[in-house]
Amino acid sequence: MLGPQSSFVMYDEELQRINIVIERLLREANAKVIFLVDKNGQMISGVGETEHLDTTSLASLTAGNIAATGGLAKLIGEKEFSILFHEGEKDNLHISIVAQRVILVVIFDQRSSLGLVRLRVRKASDELTTIFEDLAKKTAEIQASGGHNSPFAEITDDDIDSLFS
Amino acid sequence: MSFINYASREINCKIVYYGPGLCGKTTNLQHVYQMTDPDAKGKMISLATETERTLFFDFLPLALGEIRGFKTRFHLYTVPGQVFYDASRKLILKGVDGVVFVADAQEERLDANIESMENLKVNLEEQGYQLENLPFVIQYNKYDLPNVTPIEELRELLNPNGVPEFKGCAVTGEGVFETLKEVAKLILMELKKGG
Numbered sequence: 179m180l181g182p183q184s185s186f187v188m189y190d191e192e193l194q195r196i197n198i199v200i201e202r203l204l205r206e207a208n209a210k211v212i213f214l215v216d217k218n219g220q221m222i223s224g225v226g227e228t229e230h231l232d233t234t235s236l237a238s239l240t241a242g243n244i245a246a247t248g249g250l251a252k253l254i255g256e257k258e259f260s261i262l263f264h265e266g267e268k269d270n271l272h273i274s275i276v277a278q279r280v281i282l283v284v285i286f287d288q289r290s291s292l293g294l295v296r297l298r299v300r301k302a303s304d305e306l307t308t309i310f311e312d313l314a315k316k317t318a319e320i321q322a323s324g325g326h327n328s329p330f331a332e333i334t335d336d337d338i339d340s341l342f343s
Numbered sequence: 344m345s346f347i348n349y350a351s352r353e354i355n356c357k358i359v360y361y362g363p364g365l366c367g368k369t370t371n372l373q374h375v376y377q378m379t380d381p382d383a384k385g386k387m388i389s390l391a392t393e394t395e396r397t398l399f400f401d402f403l404p405l406a407l408g409e410i411r412g413f414k415t416r417f418h419l420y421t422v423p424g425q426v427f428y429d430a431s432r433k434l435i436l437k438g439v440d441g442v443v444f445v446a447d448a449q450e451e452r453l454d455a456n457i458e459s460m461e462n463l464k465v466n467l468e469e470q471g472y473q474l475e476n477l478p479f480v481i482q483y484n485k486y487d488l489p490n491v492t493p494i495e496e497l498r499e500l501l502n503p504n505g506v507p508e509f510k511g512c513a514v515t516g517e518g519v520f521e522t523l524k525e526v527a528k529l530i531l532m533e534l535k536k537g538g
Contacts, residue, residue, distance in 0.1 A: 185345045185534075193350035218438030219402075219418065220346040220355045234385045234404045238418065242390075242399060245434035329347070329354070329411050330534040338531050341407040341415060342524050 186216055187320075192313045193223060199305045200282075201225050207298040208290035210269065214306075215240050215281045222280060236283070240273060244281050263292065272296070276303045277310040344438040345534060353414045356530050357438055358523075361463050362445035363455035364396070364424035367484040370513035371445060372403045372419055375523060378516065379405060397423040400435050407527070417527055424459065433466050441478035441530040442467075443522055445513075446501055448483045448491040453500070460501055478529030479506045482522045486510040 200212045204226050213224035213233060219241035224233050248258050264271040272284040272295045282303065284295050346355040360368040369389065376387045385404035392398050401421040408415060422432040444463065446456045464474050481502050483494065494510070502508055507525045511518030 185347050188346070188348040188350055190350045193348075216346055216438075218344060218346070218357060222348075232386055235388055235402070238402045238404070239388065242402075242434070245437065246399070246431070249430055249434055329413050330531060333410055333531060333535050335528075337410050338528050341410065341527070342520075 186218075186220070187317050188222065188313070189316065192309055192316070195309050196223055196306065197225065199302050199309070203284070203298055203302040207284060207286065207295045209284045209286040209295065211283075211285040213237070213283050214276075215283065217241055217244065217275075217279050217281060226285070240281055240283055244273065244275065261296075272299065274299055274303065277307040280306070280310060282306065345440050345530070347413075351414075352412055353416060354410075354534070355416045355418060356440040356527075356534075357418045357420065358441045358443060358526055358530070359436060359439045360419065360421040360443045360445055361432075361459065362424055362484075363447055363452060363459040364426070366424060366445045366447035366452070366456075366459075367511070367513040368421040368424060368445050369395075369397055369401050371443070371482070371484075371511075371519050371522070372401050372421055374513055374516045374519045375405070375419065376403055378520070383407070396425065397421055398428075399423065399431050410531070415531075417530075419523075426458070426462075429462065429466070432462070433469060436466055436470055436472075439467075439470075439472070439477070440533070441480075441526045442474070443526050444479070444481045444501070445511075446481060446483050446497060448486045448497060448510075449488055450490050450492050453492050453497075456497075457500055475504060478526055478533055480522055480526040480529065481506060481508040482511040482513075482518055483508065484511040484513050484518075487512040487515070487517070 204212050209226060211226035211228055214222040215237040216222055219238040221233055221237040247262060251258050258275060260275050262273040269285055269287050274282050276282050284299060286295055360371055362368050376384060383406050388402040390399035403419040405417045405419060406414060407417060420435050422435045444460060467474050483497055509518040509522050513519055
């Protein structure tokens with residue numbers, strides 16, 4: 179997987195593949211919202227009724243939640259807790275770790291059930307794992323060939339200053 | 344670790360504000376929040392105790408505009424400064440792109456600053472980072488107060504490598520944006536190098 183200091187890169191092709199998987203998961207699990215978050219709290223993608231949600235905050239808190247439970251796991255000698263479930267009065271959250279580095283969050287209500295969500299998540303996780311492995315390979319290849327034409331390669335001090343004007 | 348999204352043409356970077364308890368990390372973020380255009384910021388989240396001490400972290404997403412067609416977003420985090428929250432601090436440093444060390448310039452907090460700086464280095468090394476290799480800026484906060492350590496002494500003890508440093512008064516906002524701007528600039532320069 180990617181090293182701690184390299185950038186995490188997402189390309190159009192992989193994002194489309196990811197969206198196909200999570201959109202199908204949304205339907206098959208009867209879920210309200212599904213989103214994928216990087217373990218550092220960056221939102222990767224979201225589908226469903228996301229318009230009323232503060233997805234940036236959700237992403238950050240989900241990552242914090244996973245980090246905190248990961249810390250708890252280590253303290254009792256576990257590697258990580260790969261699934262978290264939060265039950266609310268109406269909506270519930272099912273959080274799981276995919277490919278050891280991204281977090282899959284499913285929000286669902288009484289139209290679905292924990293059992294169904296778990297079942298469908300398991301299948302989707304395998305597919306997502308393949309996509310993220312492909313993505314890691316692609317990123318490594320591009321970096322190895324030295325052809326990683328970073329959009330920032332040619333930025334100037336003026337570009338940066340203009341951000342703060 | 345920055346997140347470059349070619350699909351949505353976005354780049355996200357993570358900045359962590361570090362420093363001893365009550366040095367003004369949260370106040371820095373609050374000032375940035377208050378002074379930023381509503382379109383450019385998300386909600387500020389503070390996971391704090393009833394007495395407003397940071398329990399886990401504060402979080403503020405900022406959108407700074409576009410560079411070369413890429414939307415540039417910075418996610419600002421603070422750590423809980425109190426010594427016994429060390430486990431939480433380690434978690435928040437994961438994936439960091441740049442660090443701001445907020446020092447409390449008051450004489451009686453000199454030891455706490457040094458201890459926190461050492462703690463920062465140790466925690467970064469555990470994650471495989473070296474502070475010297477990261478975009479890093481120091482702010483000597485509360486410099487408006489009467490009982491401060493002279494800047495030369497602070498510099499000698501906290502900034503032997505001569506990274507960019509600013510005097511600050513986070514309550515009035517002095518030095519807050521200068522600090523943020525500098526660390527953001529260093530992060531973007533790092534990306535330019537292809538980091």
